[in-house]
Amino acid sequence: MKSPILWVTLLLMLLFSFGWGTPSTASSVPTVNLETLRWADLPPIQQSDSYLVDTGLSQQAGYSLDKNIQAGDRLTDIFTLGDMAETGIADLSLIQIETLAQLNLQDIALSAIAHFTKQSLGSLLEALPVLKTLPLGEVPPLADLVKSQLTEGIQDLLSQNIGTLVNNSVIAQLPLSQIPNLQTFSVADIPTLAETPLKEFAGWQEIRLKDIPRLDQIPLAELGILSPSAIATLDVVWGAAESQATFQPISGSTTVGxxxxxQQERCAYIELSGQGHKGDRWIKGGDPEAGGQMVPGGSGLLSKAFGGMEPTGRMLGSEFKLILMDTDEATGTAEFGLSTRFCKRGLVDLGCTPFVFGTWSLFQAKEGDGIFLGFDDMNALPNPQINVPEEVQSQLKAAQAKYSDSSPANENECLQKMLQTVPLDQRSGVESRLPSLLEQAETLNLTESQTAYAIAYQLTNSTASMQTIIPQLKQFITATKVDFFGVGTALNLPSDKTTTLAHQASDYQAILKDCFFGGSCGGGKMQRPSKGVVTSEMGNRLHPIYGTWKLHAGIDVSAGMNASILAADCGEAIYVGWESGYGNVVVLKHQNNLFTRYAHMSYQKVAQNQTVKKGQLIGLEGSTGGSTGAHLHFEVRDGDRFGKPLNPRNYVNF
Incomplete structure (x- = not known):
């Protein structure tokens, strides 16, 4: 009788001879490096094609969505900034591109900057408002433009501010493309041109990607639109004649999963092996006549406009899809490629085209090789976000500080409105008293109504201190009611003066409602962080970028790019930086253990650990992170920066 150990040994040898017992491992990995892949690395398109979009859609988008593709074109030839707006590329400034593409802006002539040469002098000032305050003679390219068009009085014009000059419609309409010797000037000759996002310029949507200096040299992964994935093992390659690939499919689209x-008689496919993927089948995408499969794709009106079908495959980033392009059963090889799409989101949501642009060959693999697995869950994809080095962010902030006023914008505005509301017979000395009264009211935690009454009373009774009238104010004026007769009685006012006081307080309260000093500090009642309109409420919704149903944990407010964002309440800036999906953020901790988050900023205007007042300017509206357009995403959370989300409408009167 043979030893049991011998029998076990023979059995294990037999199992291993059939490839059982251990997961197979790839003998190699794809040679292409997704971390460094650039648009310039993708080969030209091989076939001409044309997509003519209904003019109504183009009008809604604000630019032509038609795509006339010629053989030999590259993606940067056919896509515009408008097509890629959702990715955040339009939020880049030239100084950011300089770092990402490793170029020197001093080597780039103004004549090569398409978003500059397409402007008029008037539209340039809308994009670069700091120019309005500069004398014409301090900006040589613009001075040369005006000199070339005017023959008289030019010396007088050189000392005038450019903002004054463009009040003349003839000067405002001068095209920058007519600047004499434009090629001799560089970006540095136009103040703030290098620091301003591309989408601040008129007509930015129509600028082709190829016209942005060296954009095609930036790795797609750094732009946040191509994501390296896990590696799986290509086990077996099958041609279309072999089998119908219906078992364990792992390809498709974001539309059908x-x-x-x-769904046809025969499909070519590959089988995978390895941990968790043994037997998975990836179907060839493309022409059904050649064993490929087309699947429903895209969303909204753009899906219909571009045919509604795309090659089956798997995601490889927010804007790229990995396609099994071909299989060769005889040699056991498979070819993979990339296709892409574009979307139009925002206030006018046209959806996304199918992944019909491409397919560009990416790499080949043979049986036993490793391949990129891609993603089949949009939630697993990294948020599209551009990696901007810290030193570049510092440069941007320095430029912003140099050319902008960092004082709370709302404070002066509120003071002026209050002063204009004060009766004429009470205005003597009020300009110096009013700021102090407002600050006292905030320090003493008075509500809007209490503050309004305190000001109305003290402007007519200069000897009374605010502290002496607080008991009466808090007794008869609460968050829900105002007993103005009770206030009048407590302050020993006759009925006619009680009525007058109530009317004046009502006028002041209307101003305080949206102002720097409105409401108590840390009392749970917050002011509006933005004057914009609410574009999206808190609640479950279909995510505008990823197409998944998930909780929108705050309220979106839109007032326009670089609009002021104010602290909803006093507190401490516990975090100032970048958060995945949120982009540039400021998180404030308040006295009542509430936390507020202000996301997608173009610039932050406070430092980490800085104490802020209610209504203080803390940042500027932007579209950084996972954003479809300029807006503020505002959250209120309980107990922690990532605590339970609370409905902001319970704290802010939007």
Whole structure:
């Protein structure tokens, strides 16, 4: 009788001879490096094609969505900034591109900057408002433009501010493309041109990607639109004649999911092996006549406009799809490529085209090789966000500080409105008293109504201190009611003066409602962080970028790019930086253990650990992170920066 150990040994040898017992491992990994892949690395398009979009859609988008593709074109030839707005590329400034593309802006002539040469002098000032305050003679390219068009009085004009000059419609309409010797000037000759996002310029949507200096040299992964993935093992390659690929499919689209089986008589496919993927089948995408499969894709009106079908495959980033392009069963090889799309989101949501642009060959693999697995869950994809080095962010902030007023914008505005509301017979000395009264009211935690009454009373009774009238104010004026007769009685006012006081207080309260000093500090009642309109409420919704149903944990407010964002309440800036999906953020901690988050900023205007007042300017509206356009995403959370989200409407009167 043979030893049991011998029998076990023979059995294990037999199992291993059939490839059982251990997961197979790839003998190699794809040679292409997704971390460094650039648009310039993608080969030209091989076939001409044309997509003519309904003019109504183009009008809604604000630029032509038609795509006339010629053989030999590259993606940067056919896509515009408007097509890629959702990715955040339009939020880049030239100084950011300089770092990402490793170029020197001093080597780039103004004549090569398309978003500059397409402007008039008037539209340039809308994009670069700091120029309005500069004398014409201090900006040589613009001075040369005006000199070339005017023959008289030019010396007088050189000392005038450019903002004054463009009140003349003839000067405002001068095209920058007519600046004499434009090629001799550089970006540095136009103040703030290098620091201003591309989408601040008129007509930015129509600028082709190829016209942005060296944009095609930036790795797509750094732009946040191509994501390296896990590696799986290509086990077996099958041609279309072999089998119908219906078992364990792992390809498809964001529209039908990524377990979409072959829906025709025959499909070419590959089988995978390895941990968690043994037997998975990836179906070839493309022409059904050649064993490929087309699946429903895209969303909204753009899906219909571009045919509504795309090659089956798997996601490889927010804007790229990995396609099995071809299989060769005889040699056991498979070819993979990339296709892409574009979307139009925002206030006018046209959806996304199918992944019909491409397919560009990316790499080949043979049986036993490793391949990129891609993604089949949009939630697993990294948020599209551009990696901007810290030193560049510092440069941007320095430029912003140099050319902008960092004082709370709302304070002066509120003071002026209050002063204009004060009766004429009470205005003597009020300009110096009013700021102090307002600050005292905030320090003493008075509500808007209490503050309004305190000001109305003290402007007519200069000897009374605010502290002496607080008991009466808090007794008869609460967050929900105002007993103005009770206030009048407590302050020993006759009925006619009680009525007058109530009317004046009502006028002041209307101003305080949206102002720097409105409401108590840390008392739970917050002021509006932005004057914009609410564009999206808190609650479950279909995510505008990823197409998934998830909680929108705050309220979106839009007032326009670089609009002021104010602290909803006093507190401490516990975090100032970048958060995935949120982009540039400021998180404030308040006295009542509430936390507020202000996301997607173009610039932050406070430092970490800085104490802020209610209504203080803390940042400027932007579209950084996972954003479809300029807006403020505002959250209120309980107990922690990432605590339970609370409905902001319970704290702010939007």
């Amino acid at each position: 990524f377990q979409y089986p072959c």
